[in-house]
Amino acid sequence: xxxxxxxxKILENKxxxxxxxxEAAYELFxxxxxxxxxxxxxxxxxxxxxxxxxxxxxxxxxIERHLIASKSNEIIxxxxxxxxxxxxxxxxxxxxxxxxxxxDFLASDPKLLTFISKNLSWGVFTEAIFxxxxxxxLDYEKLVNVLIYDVRVNDGEINEISxxxxxxxxxxxxxxxxxxxxxxxxxxxxxxxxxxxxxxxKPTTLKSYKPYLFGLIEAxxxxxxx
Amino acid sequence: xxxxxxxxKILENKxxxxxxxxEAAYELFxxxxxxxxxxxxxxxxxxxxxxxxxxxxxxxxxIERHLIASKSNEIIxxxxxxxxxxxxxxxxxxxxxxxxxxxDFLASDPKLLTFISKNLSWGVFTEAIFxxxxxxxLDYEKLVNVLIYDVRVNDGEINEISxxxxxxxxxxxxxxxxxxxxxxxxxxxxxxxxxxxxxxxKPTTLKSYKPYLFGLIEAxxxxxxx
Amino acid sequence: xxxxxxxxKILENKxxxxxxxxEAAYELFxxxxxxxxxxxxxxxxxxxxxxxxxxxxxxxxxIERHLIASKSNEIIxxxxxxxxxxxxxxxxxxxxxxxxxxxDFLASDPKLLTFISKNLSWGVFTEAIFxxxxxxxLDYEKLVNVLIYDVRVNDGEINEISxxxxxxxxxxxxxxxxxxxxxxxxxxxxxxxxxxxxxxxKPTTLKSYKPYLFGLIEAxxxxxxx
Amino acid sequence: xxxxxxxxKILENKxxxxxxxxEAAYELFxxxxxxxxxxxxxxxxxxxxxxxxxxxxxxxxxIERHLIASKSNEIIxxxxxxxxxxxxxxxxxxxxxxxxxxxDFLASDPKLLTFISKNLSWGVFTEAIFxxxxxxxLDYEKLVNVLIYDVRVNDGEINEISxxxxxxxxxxxxxxxxxxxxxxxxxxxxxxxxxxxxxxxKPTTLKSYKPYLFGLIEAxxxxxxx
DNA sequence: TATGAATGAGGGTTCATTCAT
DNA sequence: CATGAATGAACCCTCATTCAT
Numbered sequence: 001x002x003x004x005x006x007x008x009k010i011l012e013n014k015x016x017x018x019x020x021x022x023e024a025a026y027e028l029f030x031x032x033x034x035x036x037x038x039x040x041x042x043x044x045x046x047x048x049x050x051x052x053x054x055x056x057x058x059x060x061x062x063i064e065r066h067l068i069a070s071k072s073n074e075i076i077x078x079x080x081x082x083x084x085x086x087x088x089x090x091x092x093x094x095x096x097x098x099x100x101x102x103x104d105f106l107a108s109d110p111k112l113l114t115f116i117s118k119n120l121s122w123g124v125f126t127e128a129i130f131x132x133x134x135x136x137x138l139d140y141e142k143l144v145n146v147l148i149y150d151v152r153v154n155d156g157e158i159n160e161i162s163x164x165x166x167x168x169x170x171x172x173x174x175x176x177x178x179x180x181x182x183x184x185x186x187x188x189x190x191x192x193x194x195x196x197x198x199x200x201x202k203p204t205t206l207k208s209y210k211p212y213l214f215g216l217i218e219a220x221x222x223x224x225x226x
Numbered sequence: 227x228x229x230x231x232x233x234x235k236i237l238e239n240k241x242x243x244x245x246x247x248x249e250a251a252y253e254l255f256x257x258x259x260x261x262x263x264x265x266x267x268x269x270x271x272x273x274x275x276x277x278x279x280x281x282x283x284x285x286x287x288x289i290e291r292h293l294i295a296s297k298s299n300e301i302i303x304x305x306x307x308x309x310x311x312x313x314x315x316x317x318x319x320x321x322x323x324x325x326x327x328x329x330d331f332l333a334s335d336p337k338l339l340t341f342i343s344k345n346l347s348w349g350v351f352t353e354a355i356f357x358x359x360x361x362x363x364l365d366y367e368k369l370v371n372v373l374i375y376d377v378r379v380n381d382g383e384i385n386e387i388s389x390x391x392x393x394x395x396x397x398x399x400x401x402x403x404x405x406x407x408x409x410x411x412x413x414x415x416x417x418x419x420x421x422x423x424x425x426x427x428k429p430t431t432l433k434s435y436k437p438y439l440f441g442l443i444e445a446x447x448x449x450x451x452x
Numbered sequence: 453x454x455x456x457x458x459x460x461k462i463l464e465n466k467x468x469x470x471x472x473x474x475e476a477a478y479e480l481f482x483x484x485x486x487x488x489x490x491x492x493x494x495x496x497x498x499x500x501x502x503x504x505x506x507x508x509x510x511x512x513x514x515i516e517r518h519l520i521a522s523k524s525n526e527i528i529x530x531x532x533x534x535x536x537x538x539x540x541x542x543x544x545x546x547x548x549x550x551x552x553x554x555x556d557f558l559a560s561d562p563k564l565l566t567f568i569s570k571n572l573s574w575g576v577f578t579e580a581i582f583x584x585x586x587x588x589x590l591d592y593e594k595l596v597n598v599l600i601y602d603v604r605v606n607d608g609e610i611n612e613i614s615x616x617x618x619x620x621x622x623x624x625x626x627x628x629x630x631x632x633x634x635x636x637x638x639x640x641x642x643x644x645x646x647x648x649x650x651x652x653x654k655p656t657t658l659k660s661y662k663p664y665l666f667g668l669i670e671a672x673x674x675x676x677x678x
Numbered sequence: 679x680x681x682x683x684x685x686x687k688i689l690e691n692k693x694x695x696x697x698x699x700x701e702a703a704y705e706l707f708x709x710x711x712x713x714x715x716x717x718x719x720x721x722x723x724x725x726x727x728x729x730x731x732x733x734x735x736x737x738x739x740x741i742e743r744h745l746i747a748s749k750s751n752e753i754i755x756x757x758x759x760x761x762x763x764x765x766x767x768x769x770x771x772x773x774x775x776x777x778x779x780x781x782d783f784l785a786s787d788p789k790l791l792t793f794i795s796k797n798l799s800w801g802v803f804t805e806a807i808f809x810x811x812x813x814x815x816l817d818y819e820k821l822v823n824v825l826i827y828d829v830r831v832n833d834g835e836i837n838e839i840s841x842x843x844x845x846x847x848x849x850x851x852x853x854x855x856x857x858x859x860x861x862x863x864x865x866x867x868x869x870x871x872x873x874x875x876x877x878x879x880k881p882t883t884l885k886s887y888k889p890y891l892f893g894l895i896e897a898x899x900x901x902x903x904x
Numbered sequence: 905t906a907t908g909a910a911t912g913a914g915g916g917t918t919c920a921t922t923c924a925t
Numbered sequence: 926c927a928t929g930a931a932t933g934a935a936c937c938c939t940c941a942t943t944c945a946t
Binding site: 276 | 932
């Protein structure tokens with residue numbers, strides 16, 4: 001029948017379908033919750049037959065994992081990009097900028113926050129970073145650099161990502177030990193405390209909480225200073 | 227269903243049916259997850275007819291809330307009790323003792339940790355404390371005292387629980403401001419960071435993480451010192 | 453998309469399934485009553501999976517409405533067709549013929565009578581006629597013509613169905629006012645009185661009741677003569 | 679235990695419970711519909727244990743039949759009583775008065791109408807009259823007298839109720855044949871036509887319909903005049 | 905590839921009925 | 926007589942998954 005169409009178009013179409021499924025799923029997940037969304041719903045919204053879903057994803061949870069990974073990376077990558085632009089010289093200021101960027105981003109999109117936070121943990125996060133061979137993968141190495149080192153770092157010297165604790169750059173007069181633990185702690189502190197505060201303004205508002213939060217992050221950095 | 231001859235057992239069952247349902251639900255929730263547990267499963271495991279479930283609980287989530295509240299309170303209450311026994315004079319030491327107790331308790335019961343952590347947030351926690359008029363209710367007031375004030379505090383002076391931030395006792399030479407935010411932060415920090423560490427020993431072991439954690443708690447306390 | 457080759461077959465099959473469901477439902481409704489028939493029963497009898505039912509009908513009552521409408525229309529349409537064939541010149545005789553036809557039809561199929569009479573009211577009847585855009589729809593306009601006007605009526609002149617009371621054709625020397633009320637009264641009288649008489653022969657037999665009934669219908673017609 | 683109490687009180691209490699159950703059922707049936715009312719609901723509203731229901735009624739439908747019979751009789755009896763009071767000399771006027779009374783009564787209580795009309799047919803009606811040995815039984819004989827004979831009728835002459843067709847009183851100058859059929863027709867005509875008209879004002883209002891209705895009743899009476 | 909009709913297991917929920925007290 | 930906890934069958938409905946087209 002229609003098999004005379006050129007292959008490029010078909011492939012493009014295929015890609016588009018996956019994209020549409022992801023998009024549809026995201027809209028439904030954020031609006032109704034993952035548990036209240038059926039594969040039928042997703043397919044219907046993507047204007048795709050139900051059976052087609054299974055050509056791209058195993059089940060609802062695979063699409064969920066995809067979304068969590070890509071949405072997280074999206075946020076972090078854009079924070080990272082903005083930080084790069086600013087060329088902030090101080091490590092601490094860089095960390096602050098990035099975290100502040102992420103918090104404000106999530107505060108401006110509570111549905112995304114709800115979706116991400118209910119599912120995202122540091123475990124999922126690092127898993128996504130290291131295991132996902134897809135296009136959205138974040139360069140964790142660079143992230144760390146932006147977060148805690150001066151951007152003038154020599155790239156060539158960091159290639160053993162899984163051994164972050166050994167990263168000790170001399171790019172400023174401050175060095176850190178146990179960088180992975182440090183990042184882990186910051187990540188968990190920020191995500192867990194901000195969730196309620198953004199969504200319910202409890203026990204206080206985001207604005208009035210930030211001084212405490214950044215004070216603590218400073219303390220975490222100090223803890224790991226050598 | 228055939229109950230056999232022993233009437234005493236029937237009576238026992240009647241009295242403890244709710245207990246049995248809670249117990250069965252807890253076992254299934256921790257083993258299979260809440261979403262993968264059906265009311266049928268719970269009833270079957272509790273050796274009770276499916277319809278009987280509805281005599282005690284509205285749905286799966288009511289039983290879940292019950293369990294979260296009671297299990298949390300159990301832990302916190304026993305930590306609190308132990309702390310009382312010790313009569314630790316210093317506030318900081320008290321806080322450290324209680325948090326350490328809870329962490330070790332959860333580390334010794336990973337199933338409980340999985341269940342609690344997936345469901346417990348500070349919001350649920352305080353809700354449980356303030357709204358639940360059931361038997362397991364924790365005395366939040368005393369908890370706060372144990373956590374941050376000297377135990378010799380005069381109880382009569384604290385009765386406005388909802389205005390925790392105004393509690394400023396002169397029982398030690400240290401006073402705190404924004405106590406609710408302080409507790410919130412500690413709670414979220416501890417629960418979110420310990421989850422992965424206990425269950426996966428990632429990014430490090432509990433033992434090696436504790437110094438960082440308690441260092442941070444100390445920083446939080448210092449932040450709120452007046 | 454392009455798989456339209458055997459769509460005809462699929463659609464035909466679908467139509468058959470709907471038919472089977474309707475048939476099964478009808479048999480069960482007449483034998484056991486609507487309230488005593490479950491969707492499971494209907495699906496089982498239609499040799500179809502339970503879930504399949506929901507592909508065609510929202511619930512038991514949708515199928516019931518379908519059946520009432522189609523069965524009623526079937527009867528009335530065939531009465532109407534027969535009357536057309538006869539080319540009876542007198543209005544009154546036309547009305548008598550049609551009503552008599554319907555009564556005899558129902559008397560010959562008590563199950564249908566039970567089903568129809570328990571559910572059919574004039575409200576349902578007219579609703580079916582005007583709102584249902586399906587294949588079984590009766591041409592109410594023509595029905596009215598056959599019932600009370602000479603069949604030589606010029607169709608073009610009647611197109612405002614909702615304003616039946618204004619239909620006043622000069623096709624015979626008799627005109628009627630309040631035609632809708634007239635039809636309503638005849639409909640209700642016939643259906644309510646015949647129900648017991650056909651099913652129980654109480655308080656008399658159908659044969660001996662007919663003179664009274666048709667005498668009354670004549671009186672109704674006379675009431676509305678202008 | 680309480681078996682020392684006098685029997686009168688116990689019996690009275692028993693009667694009260696039955697009464698309460700009937701009352702509760704009526705309220706629920708009219709408000710929610712019979713099918714949407716459970717035995718639990720009835721018992722709860724009657725402030726009686728669920729098991730107690732079964733001491734008085736076999737099931738929901740027994741209580742329904744009770745109610746239909748008693749409510750119908752209530753209406754008819756009060757119409758009858760009012761007619762007696764008026765001492766209307768003419769048969770026709772008597773019939774008109776009673777029917778008008780009933781129609782207006784039902785029009786003023788649509789919930790009762792819904793309940794009665796969905797269930798009441800002439801069959802149920804006469805069954806109730808003849809089979810029910812309870813307190814609310816209507817004196818059908820007197821009813822007929824009031825409806826179609828002068829009230830000065832000699833009671834002694836009518837005692838074969840089941841042979842109503844033989845009742846031919848000389849109390850006015852008008853005699854009727856086939857009285858049972860006559861009453862049947864009037865009953866069915868009135869109840870079926872008034873249902874929609876009262877509840878939906880379709881196809882017209884009650885007020886504007888009455889002339890037609892009473893015209894027809896007059897025609898029915900005339901049909902049976904000897 | 906793509907489709908969407910069909911499936912049927914399994915979930916939640918209700919409720920008439922029983923029965924030990 | 927009265928109770929009401931317990932039962933479990935039966936209901937409705939959803940939905941992941943399959944498969945012929």
